[in-house]
Amino acid sequence: MLAVGFVTVEETASELVLSAEGQPWRLRGRRRAEGSSVRMTLRLTADGSALTTETTVEPTDAEARRRFLRYWRVIGPFSGLVRRSWLRAAARAAQAG
Numbered sequence: 001m002l003a004v005g006f007v008t009v010e011e012t013a014s015e016l017v018l019s020a021e022g023q024p025w026r027l028r029g030r031r032r033a034e035g036s037s038v039r040m041t042l043r044l045t046a047d048g049s050a051l052t053t054e055t056t057v058e059p060t061d062a063e064a065r066r067r068f069l070r071y072w073r074v075i076g077p078f079s080g081l082v083r084r085s086w087l088r089a090a091a092r093a094a095q096a097g
Contacts, residue, residue: 001040014044023064025071035064051090053083 002008006018023035037058044051057072059065 006038006040009039014046016042023067024075025067034060036060036068051087053087055079 001018001020004020005022006020008016009019010017018040020038021035022038024038025035037060039056039058041054041056042051043054057068059068
């Protein structure tokens with residue numbers, strides 16, 4: 001995520017929060033400030049038994065919201081696949097060591 005323009009907002013033993021500003025619906029949109037604020041959180045439960053991901057998006061206006069929703073209809077399922085693969089990899093790493 002850092003390689004595509006996200007920055008670390010918060011990092012604790014149980015949570016990592018990344019954020020990016022821009023227009024993800026555009027090929028080079030992440031470099032533009034106007035559009036949406038995207039925040040991704042990876043969170044470990046208090047007992048360490050589960051890792052979850054959460055993404056929140058705050059569009060700057062109604063047009064940005066419409067564009068993001070169109071983008072998410074296409075990208076959303078693939079994002080879910082990627083997240084599940086991250087979670088499986090994290091589970092394997094936790095079990096290995």
